[in-house]
Amino acid sequence: MTSILLITLKGIFRDRVFQGIMVMALLFLFIPTIGSLSMRQVTELSITLSLSLISFILLLLAVFLGGTSLWKDIEKRYTFSVLGLPLSRTSYILGRFMGNALFLCLTALFLGVITLLVILWAKGLYPPSRPVRWDNMMIAVLFDTLKYLLLVSVAFFFSSVSTSFFLPIFGTISVYLVGNASQEVYDYLHSGSQAVKVLPGMVVKAASLLYYLIPNLAAFDYKLQAVYGLDIAGRGMALTVLYWVIYTTIMLALTAVIYERREMK
Amino acid sequence: MKVIDIQGLKKSFTGKRMQRVEALKGIDLQVGRGEVFGFLGPNGAGKSTTIKSLMGLIRPTAGTVRLNGIDVHDPASRRSVGYLPENPAFYEYLSAQEYLTFVGRAFGMVPQRVKERGEQSLRRLDLWEARSRPIRGYSKGMVQRLGVAQALLHDPDIYIMDEPMSGLDPLGRALVKEIIRELRGEGKCVFFSTHITADVEAVCDRVGVIVNGALRMVERVDRIMAEGITGYLLRSRSPAGEREQIVTVDHLSDLLSRLKEEGQTVTLVEPVRKNLEQFFLDIVKGG
Ligand SMILES: Nc1ncnc2c1ncn2[C@@H]1O[C@H](COP(=O)(O)OP(=O)(O)OP(=O)(O)O)[C@@H](O)[C@H]1O
């Protein structure tokens, strides 16, 4: 498994993905300037922008690295040479996942540090009215990372059942979009509002089913708490972590089971 | 125990429009230590399908396949196997040396040994100069050579190679044949597929001919060669001059004694044989 992990990381770095991220990280330099346009809440806006930028970069990585990782090996016929080694398919999948995950974590760490510097800078330029909650910012980045790791596992799951990159990429994007909205939809459906009552029961049931099937990504969003320095409940975090562990494990286990049975023709 | 053990292997592929292709129709084959087995067959006969089944890459529809006594669905069956896929492809962003390091790690070799064996096999396949260049920039033959090098790396007992000589220049083909002969000398088991009868003649102890997913024949190469003798070319000299004639196997001794009576000296006796290629063509066409 470590052998696969290492070559996965090597492959990502050799593809100059990290250099690409460094270039994108230059965007962070503009954040205080853009933030200052708001005149008043410069620091708050800078935090929002930074966290959103991190989120966006991690999303790209999760979808395009995670979604093509397994597909590329099949497409380029590497599977024959690699799976002919005495490695189980499960360790191959886990090695691939860990490689992607490690890279995502490194990127998040790197961008997180840049964010801290940018916010320090913005704070120096335009002192904010309320103190910056550094702990909340770190929590926000951490949970964002977890969210995208989960998304990578979803991309892997799609890759295990598909022979092209189409399903992994677009399936993962769809899950991302639906996963962010599912909590809202669920809450709305169960709010007892008048509008919901006229909906056929089937629709409500289907929406609920989707809610349980699709990962609830909104739960990983701590941006607001980071921006406005709100308190974060430890219990909520613990539950989210637990949810992450269970969901990711199930995704990877399904991926491994399907891949074990898959034919390398 | 035979190190390669295939019993009743069947494989059908189901295509897009539910068409079934019966690629293998019940293969039984055992290969032992110290034996070089040539797997001969026309295009689409099922050679690669058999080999992919041996490597656990595809699941048999029926039958059992074992390597070193271990069923191939267990990755442990591949622990002492060097595998060269058909038209191989290796992580192209790595260099040959890095790739061997990866393979060595997958086989659980200690770094020092990977280094030694790696250098040995890279030098042997004439890739030493190119070892630090990314595989992306290798020619087809160089990739094929790397394929042989990575199969040799961990000094396995079993070598399974799908058309090992394809894409190689004459030097490379000769080299691979030499390597195969050496492996036999070390008591290894080599199983390789090919289209080229001369390669089988040159290095194999036994040959199996597969046509349309069925084994038509499995036989010792020396026996085929012996059975293939259809007659003898005989050259003799007398004061009247030199003379050449071909006799059938049965009439050789008669002719020899007659020539002796006539006072001629025999200068050459050479077997005339049906070569393996004709043999192969007869089998393929005869079904
Ligand atoms: N993935 C697949 N799907 C459908 N049919 C397949 C598949 N792979 C192989 N076949 C069929 O199985 C048969 C055997 O193919 P195989 O690749 O084993 O032949 P081969 O002996 O290796 O030929 P070659 O000498 O051309 O390499 C062929 O009829 C082929 O069309």
Ligand SMILES: [Mg+2]
């Ligand atoms: Mg083939």
